Amino acid sequence: MTPPDGSKRNRSRRSLCVWAALAAVGSAGCENEIRPSGPDIAILESPSGTAMTATLDNPLLSLKKGNFWEMMAYRQNVGSSEVTVTRDRYVVHGPITVGGIAATEIRILRNGKTWRREVYRMNGPVLELVAAQDENSELMRYSPPVPLFKYPVREGDYLNWAGTFTIRGETLAARALSRISGQETVQTPAAVFKTLRVDTMIALGDGQIKFPSARWFAPGVGFVRRGYAEMKNPASAEVVRFGGQ
């Protein structure tokens, strides 16, 4: 039996309709839905809760003369299980001029002697590192000063720097990155503090020599914890006592 002519046309139309429907379904939707799922989902979620901030009214580091922080310092000696413990005293020593820049010096005393000097300045809303000097070394000067953070300070902010590093009359190109890596609760012998962690990396020349450091500041307190390299050994320090604020 031969189907009537209309039936043939109908089938051709039907096959075209199937393709058209598939195309329509394809273009209109029916996409692979992504449902938030999995044990590591927290990594992909937006940060919740109130973000911690710091302002000039309640600064992370006050450079008022006389402010001090007593820190327990721990140095892990590479290649051995030995840890050297010292009690360091950070004191805002007062104004100093370095390379024509008016700034403030913080002295770090170890066993009663100056072990390290750090020179900071407030440049408007920006705290900058002007120079630093390690024991048995000379003052290392950054030009222009390296910005560490800018008020109002917020988690995730960062500042780039490119300039020069001068020591013993020799000048090298350098670059740096300083960022507010996160808000962390830090337990120290003095108290438990809500802090903002500032990570800074200064790389000299082609990046072969680097000065990494981490500073945990609590608003209205100042230094709470520090992480740094001491004679190529990883070292850290935590506040035991602070005052003069």
Next chain:
Amino acid sequence: MALPVPRAETAIPVHRPTFVGLTVVFGVTAILLFVIGIRLQQRGRWLPELPTEIGSWIGARKDVPRIALEALGNPLSRGVEFSNVFEERVQAQVFATSDFESYLDPKVFMARYRYGLTAQREIPLFGKDGGVRGLVFRGVEGNDRVLMYYWVQYRDGRTSATESLTQKEDLLTRVRLGAEATLRGTENCVVRVWVSILPNDRNGVQSRRNMDEVCRAIHDSLKEQGRKGTGS
């Protein structure tokens, strides 16, 4: 008693496919596949450049490994490794979409490297232009974690986080991608960006920040090239 013989007019009609009918179906299919193929080729001509400097990140060209290209049907590609002074690294790759395999799902792709998916969600990273598919993987052996963003970006800046081939034989997705390419045909590319989550970044916050910053800049750069009509 003789059985009644049904009259021809009252028999149930049987519709057998005729040669003409089948020819029409095959013909339409062939034409459609041909058109889809042409449109995919047209769409896959766009391969924009990746930026080489993003804020504190410096990018260095790093070609996509051959084994990865083979898994994706050997599309045209570009790769850049971004690094910063903290020695953190972000890997970025962009692929032309001249074939369906370019859209291979990251989950399927990473399984080949023995990484299992442990989280995924759509992240609206580019505002009204769209978002990315965020995925977290863990190494089956080492338990190290990788954070990856996957998206398809069109010349006008729109993105899609959902266009991916969950398996080589994913027919529905092929139909959808084919139909989309045929009807709209806007040139696009696939972008895959990932980072190893460092052990000291326990909750992955810094990795997320790094990824968000790099991916936003890549999106903007690709959008700009799309507008200018640049990119080979």
